[in-house]
Amino acid sequence: MITTKGLTKVYTSRGREVSALRGVDLHVREGEVYGVVGTSGAGKSTLIRCVNMLERPSAGTVTVDGVELTALRGSEHRAGRELRAARSRIGMVFQHFNLLSSRTVQENVELPLELTGLDRTARRRKAAELLDLVGLGDKARNYPSQLSGGQKQRVGIARALAGDPKVLLSDEATSALDPETTRSILKLLRDLNQQLGLTVLLITHEMDVIKSVCDSAALMRDGQIAEAGTLTDLLATDGSELARELFPLSEFGTGRPGGTVLEITFQGDASSQPFVSQLARTYQIDINILGAAVETIAGRLVGRMRVELPGSHQDNVVPIGFLREQGLQVDIISANGVLA
Numbered sequence: 001m002i003t004t005k006g007l008t009k010v011y012t013s014r015g016r017e018v019s020a021l022r023g024v025d026l027h028v029r030e031g032e033v034y035g036v037v038g039t040s041g042a043g044k045s046t047l048i049r050c051v052n053m054l055e056r057p058s059a060g061t062v063t064v065d066g067v068e069l070t071a072l073r074g075s076e077h078r079a080g081r082e083l084r085a086a087r088s089r090i091g092m093v094f095q096h097f098n099l100l101s102s103r104t105v106q107e108n109v110e111l112p113l114e115l116t117g118l119d120r121t122a123r124r125r126k127a128a129e130l131l132d133l134v135g136l137g138d139k140a141r142n143y144p145s146q147l148s149g150g151q152k153q154r155v156g157i158a159r160a161l162a163g164d165p166k167v168l169l170s171d172e173a174t175s176a177l178d179p180e181t182t183r184s185i186l187k188l189l190r191d192l193n194q195q196l197g198l199t200v201l202l203i204t205h206e207m208d209v210i211k212s213v214c215d216s217a218a219l220m221r222d223g224q225i226a227e228a229g230t231l232t233d234l235l236a237t238d239g240s241e242l243a244r245e246l247f248p249l250s251e252f253g254t255g256r257p258g259g260t261v262l263e264i265t266f267q268g269d270a271s272s273q274p275f276v277s278q279l280a281r282t283y284q285i286d287i288n289i290l291g292a293a294v295e296t297i298a299g300r301l302v303g304r305m306r307v308e309l310p311g312s313h314q315d316n317v318v319p320i321g322f323l324r325e326q327g328l329q330v331d332i333i334s335a336n337g338v339l340a
Protein backbone atom coordinates (compact mmCIF):
# COMPACT_ATOMS: atom_id res chain seq x y z
CA MET A 1 0.00 0.00 0.00
CA ILE A 2 2.95 2.29 0.76
CA THR A 3 6.31 1.65 -0.86
CA THR A 4 9.38 3.82 -0.80
CA LYS A 5 12.47 2.98 -2.81
CA GLY A 6 15.85 4.56 -2.23
CA LEU A 7 14.20 7.50 -0.49
CA THR A 8 16.73 10.24 0.15
CA LYS A 9 16.28 13.68 1.63
CA VAL A 10 19.05 16.22 1.99
CA TYR A 11 18.27 19.51 3.74
CA THR A 12 20.43 22.54 3.28
CA SER A 13 20.57 24.58 6.41
CA ARG A 14 22.85 27.64 6.80
CA GLY A 15 25.04 26.45 3.96
CA ARG A 16 25.42 22.95 5.48
CA GLU A 17 23.91 19.79 4.06
CA VAL A 18 22.06 17.42 6.39
CA SER A 19 21.16 13.97 5.07
CA ALA A 20 17.91 13.17 6.90
CA LEU A 21 17.08 10.08 4.78
CA ARG A 22 19.74 7.92 3.16
CA GLY A 23 18.07 5.46 0.83
CA VAL A 24 15.00 4.23 2.73
CA ASP A 25 13.18 1.18 1.33
CA LEU A 26 9.90 0.77 3.18
CA HIS A 27 7.00 -1.53 2.42
CA VAL A 28 3.72 -1.20 4.27
CA ARG A 29 1.13 -3.80 3.32
CA GLU A 30 -2.54 -2.98 2.81
CA GLY A 31 -4.55 -3.08 6.04
CA GLU A 32 -1.65 -3.23 8.47
CA VAL A 33 -0.58 -0.90 11.25
CA TYR A 34 3.11 -0.18 10.72
CA GLY A 35 5.22 1.63 13.29
CA VAL A 36 8.54 3.38 12.80
CA VAL A 37 10.69 3.92 15.89
CA GLY A 38 14.06 5.52 16.34
CA THR A 39 15.90 8.05 18.43
CA SER A 40 15.48 11.78 17.96
CA GLY A 41 16.95 12.94 14.66
CA ALA A 42 16.84 9.46 13.08
CA GLY A 43 14.67 10.80 10.25
CA LYS A 44 11.20 9.54 11.25
CA SER A 45 9.32 12.82 10.72
CA THR A 46 11.11 13.41 7.45
CA LEU A 47 10.11 9.94 6.27
CA ILE A 48 6.42 10.42 7.05
CA ARG A 49 6.42 13.92 5.53
CA CYS A 50 7.98 12.53 2.35
CA VAL A 51 5.32 9.81 2.17
CA ASN A 52 2.58 12.40 1.64
CA MET A 53 4.95 14.78 -0.12
CA LEU A 54 4.75 17.54 2.47
CA GLU A 55 8.49 17.33 1.79
CA ARG A 56 9.66 16.51 -1.69
CA PRO A 57 12.40 13.84 -1.49
CA SER A 58 15.80 14.64 -2.98
CA ALA A 59 15.84 11.21 -4.65
CA GLY A 60 13.94 7.93 -4.68
CA THR A 61 10.26 7.11 -5.15
CA VAL A 62 7.12 7.04 -3.03
CA THR A 63 4.13 4.98 -4.16
CA VAL A 64 0.84 5.04 -2.24
CA ASP A 65 -2.10 2.88 -3.30
CA GLY A 66 -0.56 2.28 -6.71
CA VAL A 67 0.12 5.96 -7.46
CA GLU A 68 3.74 7.06 -7.69
CA LEU A 69 3.54 10.40 -5.91
CA THR A 70 7.10 11.34 -6.76
CA ALA A 71 6.17 11.26 -10.45
CA LEU A 72 3.40 13.86 -9.99
CA ARG A 73 4.11 17.52 -10.56
CA GLY A 74 4.31 20.20 -7.92
CA SER A 75 6.38 21.34 -4.97
CA GLU A 76 5.65 21.06 -1.24
CA HIS A 77 3.82 24.36 -1.31
CA ARG A 78 2.24 24.29 -4.78
CA ALA A 79 1.07 20.80 -5.54
CA GLY A 80 -0.37 20.09 -8.97
CA ARG A 81 -3.97 18.87 -9.36
CA GLU A 82 -3.10 15.16 -9.42
CA LEU A 83 -0.81 15.43 -6.43
CA ARG A 84 -3.50 17.31 -4.49
CA ALA A 85 -6.03 14.60 -5.35
CA ALA A 86 -3.63 11.82 -4.31
CA ARG A 87 -2.81 13.65 -1.08
CA SER A 88 -6.46 14.09 -0.19
CA ARG A 89 -6.66 10.28 0.03
CA ILE A 90 -3.90 10.21 2.65
CA GLY A 91 -5.02 11.34 6.10
CA MET A 92 -2.54 12.78 8.56
CA VAL A 93 -2.69 13.11 12.33
CA PHE A 94 -0.26 15.38 14.20
CA GLN A 95 1.25 15.39 17.67
CA HIS A 96 -0.15 18.82 18.52
CA PHE A 97 -3.50 18.23 16.79
CA ASN A 98 -3.23 21.35 14.53
CA LEU A 99 -6.87 22.39 15.06
CA LEU A 100 -8.12 25.88 14.28
CA SER A 101 -9.07 27.46 17.61
CA SER A 102 -11.57 29.89 16.07
CA ARG A 103 -13.62 27.08 14.53
CA THR A 104 -15.93 24.64 16.26
CA VAL A 105 -15.18 20.93 16.32
CA GLN A 106 -17.67 20.39 13.47
CA GLU A 107 -16.12 23.19 11.40
CA ASN A 108 -12.62 21.79 11.93
CA VAL A 109 -13.72 18.42 10.55
CA GLU A 110 -15.50 20.15 7.67
CA LEU A 111 -12.39 22.07 6.64
CA PRO A 112 -10.87 19.52 4.24
CA LEU A 113 -14.34 18.95 2.76
CA GLU A 114 -14.67 22.68 2.01
CA LEU A 115 -11.45 22.47 0.05
CA THR A 116 -12.90 19.67 -2.10
CA GLY A 117 -15.93 21.87 -2.90
CA LEU A 118 -18.55 19.63 -1.22
CA ASP A 119 -21.83 21.48 -0.54
CA ARG A 120 -22.77 22.56 2.97
CA THR A 121 -25.42 19.93 3.73
CA ALA A 122 -23.22 17.06 2.56
CA ARG A 123 -20.29 18.49 4.58
CA ARG A 124 -22.38 18.68 7.73
CA ARG A 125 -23.65 15.15 7.29
CA LYS A 126 -20.17 13.77 6.68
CA ALA A 127 -18.63 15.65 9.63
CA ALA A 128 -21.42 14.43 11.94
CA GLU A 129 -20.81 10.83 10.82
CA LEU A 130 -17.08 11.15 11.43
CA LEU A 131 -17.57 12.71 14.86
CA ASP A 132 -19.85 9.81 15.79
CA LEU A 133 -17.20 7.38 14.54
CA VAL A 134 -14.57 8.84 16.89
CA GLY A 135 -17.02 9.07 19.81
CA LEU A 136 -17.48 12.85 19.82
CA GLY A 137 -20.98 13.20 18.40
CA ASP A 138 -21.98 15.41 21.33
CA LYS A 139 -19.07 17.86 21.00
CA ALA A 140 -19.77 19.17 17.49
CA ARG A 141 -20.54 22.73 18.65
CA ASN A 142 -17.66 23.00 21.13
CA TYR A 143 -14.43 24.84 20.44
CA PRO A 144 -11.06 23.06 20.67
CA SER A 145 -10.17 25.00 23.86
CA GLN A 146 -13.12 23.29 25.57
CA LEU A 147 -11.77 19.80 24.89
CA SER A 148 -9.24 17.53 26.62
CA GLY A 149 -6.06 16.47 24.78
CA GLY A 150 -7.55 13.08 23.91
CA GLN A 151 -10.74 14.69 22.58
CA LYS A 152 -8.68 17.12 20.48
CA GLN A 153 -6.80 14.20 18.97
CA ARG A 154 -10.12 12.49 18.18
CA VAL A 155 -11.13 15.62 16.27
CA GLY A 156 -7.75 15.48 14.49
CA ILE A 157 -8.47 11.87 13.53
CA ALA A 158 -12.02 12.68 12.33
CA ARG A 159 -10.61 15.49 10.18
CA ALA A 160 -7.94 13.16 8.77
CA LEU A 161 -10.69 10.72 7.73
CA ALA A 162 -12.77 13.36 5.90
CA GLY A 163 -11.40 12.49 2.46
CA ASP A 164 -12.15 8.76 2.96
CA PRO A 165 -8.45 7.94 2.92
CA LYS A 166 -7.09 4.44 2.52
CA VAL A 167 -3.96 5.45 4.38
CA LEU A 168 -3.57 7.27 7.66
CA LEU A 169 -0.22 8.75 8.66
CA SER A 170 0.32 9.49 12.32
CA ASP A 171 3.20 11.68 13.46
CA GLU A 172 3.64 11.02 17.21
CA ALA A 173 -0.15 11.27 17.67
CA THR A 174 -0.01 10.17 21.30
CA SER A 175 3.23 11.81 22.47
CA ALA A 176 1.44 14.75 24.07
CA LEU A 177 -1.09 12.54 25.89
CA ASP A 178 -1.11 10.80 29.28
CA PRO A 179 -0.84 6.97 29.34
CA GLU A 180 -4.56 6.28 29.72
CA THR A 181 -5.56 8.68 26.94
CA THR A 182 -2.75 7.21 24.81
CA ARG A 183 -4.32 3.77 25.24
CA SER A 184 -7.76 5.02 24.19
CA ILE A 185 -6.38 6.79 21.09
CA LEU A 186 -4.38 3.71 20.10
CA LYS A 187 -7.49 1.60 20.51
CA LEU A 188 -9.38 4.03 18.27
CA LEU A 189 -6.67 3.76 15.60
CA ARG A 190 -6.79 -0.03 15.83
CA ASP A 191 -10.62 -0.03 15.58
CA LEU A 192 -10.52 2.26 12.54
CA ASN A 193 -7.87 0.06 10.97
CA GLN A 194 -10.15 -2.95 11.39
CA GLN A 195 -13.54 -1.34 10.65
CA LEU A 196 -12.45 0.68 7.63
CA GLY A 197 -9.56 -1.49 6.44
CA LEU A 198 -7.37 1.58 6.89
CA THR A 199 -3.62 1.16 6.47
CA VAL A 200 -1.83 3.08 9.24
CA LEU A 201 1.78 4.25 9.20
CA LEU A 202 2.76 5.77 12.51
CA ILE A 203 5.94 7.14 13.94
CA THR A 204 6.69 7.07 17.61
CA HIS A 205 9.54 7.02 20.06
CA GLU A 206 7.62 4.76 22.44
CA MET A 207 8.09 1.02 22.25
CA ASP A 208 4.78 0.53 24.08
CA VAL A 209 2.95 2.07 21.11
CA ILE A 210 4.55 -0.48 18.78
CA LYS A 211 3.78 -3.29 21.17
CA SER A 212 0.13 -2.48 21.66
CA VAL A 213 -1.03 -1.52 18.18
CA CYS A 214 1.41 -2.45 15.38
CA ASP A 215 1.55 -5.50 13.14
CA SER A 216 4.95 -4.53 11.75
CA ALA A 217 7.73 -2.19 12.74
CA ALA A 218 10.92 -0.61 11.49
CA LEU A 219 13.82 0.76 13.47
CA MET A 220 15.37 3.90 11.98
CA ARG A 221 18.89 5.00 12.69
CA ASP A 222 20.79 7.82 11.08
CA GLY A 223 18.43 8.17 8.11
CA GLN A 224 18.31 4.46 7.35
CA ILE A 225 16.17 1.48 8.24
CA ALA A 226 18.25 -0.71 10.52
CA GLU A 227 15.63 -3.46 10.91
CA ALA A 228 12.09 -4.07 9.71
CA GLY A 229 9.47 -6.80 9.66
CA THR A 230 6.32 -8.12 11.25
CA LEU A 231 6.54 -8.22 15.04
CA THR A 232 6.13 -11.99 14.90
CA ASP A 233 9.10 -12.36 12.54
CA LEU A 234 11.22 -9.86 14.46
CA LEU A 235 10.63 -11.74 17.70
CA ALA A 236 11.82 -14.89 15.93
CA THR A 237 14.96 -13.24 14.53
CA ASP A 238 18.30 -13.95 16.17
CA GLY A 239 19.83 -10.83 17.67
CA SER A 240 16.96 -8.52 16.64
CA GLU A 241 17.35 -5.20 18.42
CA LEU A 242 13.65 -4.40 18.08
CA ALA A 243 12.70 -7.77 19.57
CA ARG A 244 14.95 -7.10 22.54
CA GLU A 245 13.36 -3.68 23.07
CA LEU A 246 9.87 -5.07 22.62
CA PHE A 247 10.60 -7.66 25.22
CA PRO A 248 13.48 -6.66 27.48
CA LEU A 249 14.76 -9.20 29.99
CA SER A 250 17.66 -7.12 31.23
CA GLU A 251 16.60 -7.39 34.85
CA PHE A 252 17.00 -11.17 34.77
CA GLY A 253 19.98 -13.04 36.17
CA THR A 254 23.09 -13.67 34.09
CA GLY A 255 23.98 -17.11 35.47
CA ARG A 256 27.14 -18.52 37.03
CA PRO A 257 30.59 -19.08 35.54
CA GLY A 258 30.85 -22.38 33.71
CA GLY A 259 27.22 -22.55 32.58
CA THR A 260 25.48 -21.70 29.31
CA VAL A 261 22.73 -19.08 29.44
CA LEU A 262 19.99 -19.22 26.81
CA GLU A 263 17.04 -17.02 26.07
CA ILE A 264 14.12 -18.97 24.71
CA THR A 265 11.29 -17.14 22.94
CA PHE A 266 8.01 -18.89 22.24
CA GLN A 267 4.97 -17.69 20.36
CA GLY A 268 1.55 -19.08 19.56
CA ASP A 269 1.35 -22.91 19.71
CA ALA A 270 4.89 -23.29 21.05
CA SER A 271 3.82 -21.50 24.24
CA SER A 272 1.75 -24.47 25.39
CA GLN A 273 4.62 -27.00 25.33
CA PRO A 274 6.24 -28.08 28.61
CA PHE A 275 9.67 -27.77 26.99
CA VAL A 276 11.67 -27.17 30.17
CA SER A 277 10.60 -30.43 31.78
CA GLN A 278 10.98 -32.29 28.44
CA LEU A 279 14.52 -30.97 28.11
CA ALA A 280 15.43 -31.86 31.70
CA ARG A 281 13.98 -35.37 31.33
CA THR A 282 15.39 -36.15 27.87
CA TYR A 283 18.96 -35.05 28.64
CA GLN A 284 18.96 -35.60 32.41
CA ILE A 285 20.18 -32.08 33.11
CA ASP A 286 19.39 -29.59 35.84
CA ILE A 287 17.98 -26.42 34.41
CA ASN A 288 18.21 -23.21 36.33
CA ILE A 289 15.44 -20.72 35.42
CA LEU A 290 16.82 -17.18 35.67
CA GLY A 291 13.67 -15.35 34.63
CA ALA A 292 10.54 -15.52 32.49
CA ALA A 293 7.84 -13.21 31.18
CA VAL A 294 4.79 -13.51 29.00
CA GLU A 295 3.24 -10.60 27.12
CA THR A 296 0.68 -9.96 24.42
CA ILE A 297 2.41 -8.42 21.42
CA ALA A 298 0.44 -7.64 18.26
CA GLY A 299 -2.48 -9.58 19.75
CA ARG A 300 -0.37 -12.75 20.14
CA LEU A 301 0.91 -14.39 23.28
CA VAL A 302 4.69 -14.24 23.38
CA GLY A 303 6.86 -15.65 26.14
CA ARG A 304 10.51 -15.42 26.87
CA MET A 305 12.52 -17.41 29.37
CA ARG A 306 16.13 -17.13 30.39
CA VAL A 307 17.63 -20.43 31.53
CA GLU A 308 21.03 -21.74 32.48
CA LEU A 309 22.25 -25.16 31.45
CA PRO A 310 25.28 -26.75 33.12
CA GLY A 311 28.48 -26.98 31.04
CA SER A 312 29.93 -25.19 28.04
CA HIS A 313 28.22 -24.28 24.76
CA GLN A 314 29.89 -27.35 23.23
CA ASP A 315 28.33 -29.59 25.90
CA ASN A 316 24.90 -28.17 25.10
CA VAL A 317 24.80 -28.32 21.31
CA VAL A 318 22.36 -31.26 21.34
CA PRO A 319 19.90 -29.83 23.92
CA ILE A 320 19.92 -26.48 22.06
CA GLY A 321 19.16 -28.34 18.81
CA PHE A 322 16.30 -30.13 20.60
CA LEU A 323 14.76 -26.79 21.65
CA ARG A 324 15.06 -25.35 18.14
CA GLU A 325 13.40 -28.48 16.72
CA GLN A 326 10.38 -27.72 18.92
CA GLY A 327 9.95 -24.44 17.00
CA LEU A 328 11.44 -22.34 19.78
CA GLN A 329 13.69 -19.36 19.17
CA VAL A 330 16.94 -19.84 21.09
CA ASP A 331 19.50 -17.07 21.63
CA ILE A 332 22.75 -17.94 23.38
CA ILE A 333 23.39 -15.15 25.85
CA SER A 334 26.62 -16.42 27.37
CA ALA A 335 28.67 -19.58 27.54
CA ASN A 336 31.31 -20.34 30.21
CA GLY A 337 30.58 -16.92 31.69
CA VAL A 338 31.53 -15.17 28.44
CA LEU A 339 28.90 -13.12 26.57
CA ALA A 340 28.05 -14.66 23.20
Ligand SMILES: Nc1ncnc2c1ncn2[C@@H]1O[C@H](COP(=O)(O)OP(=O)(O)OP(=O)(O)O)[C@@H](O)[C@H]1O
Pocket residue numbers: 011012013018019020038039040041042043044045046047205
Ligand atom coordinates in the same frame (compact mmCIF):
# COMPACT_ATOMS: atom_id res chain seq x y z
N1 LIG B 1 13.68 21.58 7.71
C1 LIG B 1 14.87 21.10 8.03
N2 LIG B 1 15.99 21.77 7.71
C2 LIG B 1 17.20 21.28 8.03
N3 LIG B 1 17.40 20.11 8.69
C3 LIG B 1 16.32 19.41 9.04
C4 LIG B 1 14.99 19.87 8.75
N4 LIG B 1 14.11 18.94 9.23
C5 LIG B 1 14.84 17.96 9.81
N5 LIG B 1 16.16 18.24 9.70
C6 LIG B 1 17.28 17.39 10.17
O1 LIG B 1 17.10 16.09 9.62
C7 LIG B 1 17.43 15.08 10.56
C8 LIG B 1 16.22 14.17 10.77
O2 LIG B 1 15.18 14.92 11.40
P1 LIG B 1 13.71 14.33 11.71
O3 LIG B 1 12.91 15.43 12.31
O4 LIG B 1 13.19 13.66 10.50
O5 LIG B 1 14.06 13.22 12.81
P2 LIG B 1 13.07 12.47 13.82
O6 LIG B 1 13.55 11.05 13.89
O7 LIG B 1 11.67 12.69 13.44
O8 LIG B 1 13.38 13.21 15.19
P3 LIG B 1 12.36 13.59 16.39
O9 LIG B 1 11.96 12.29 17.03
O10 LIG B 1 13.22 14.43 17.29
O11 LIG B 1 11.22 14.34 15.78
C9 LIG B 1 17.87 15.81 11.83
O12 LIG B 1 19.28 15.88 11.80
C10 LIG B 1 17.25 17.18 11.67
O13 LIG B 1 18.03 18.15 12.33
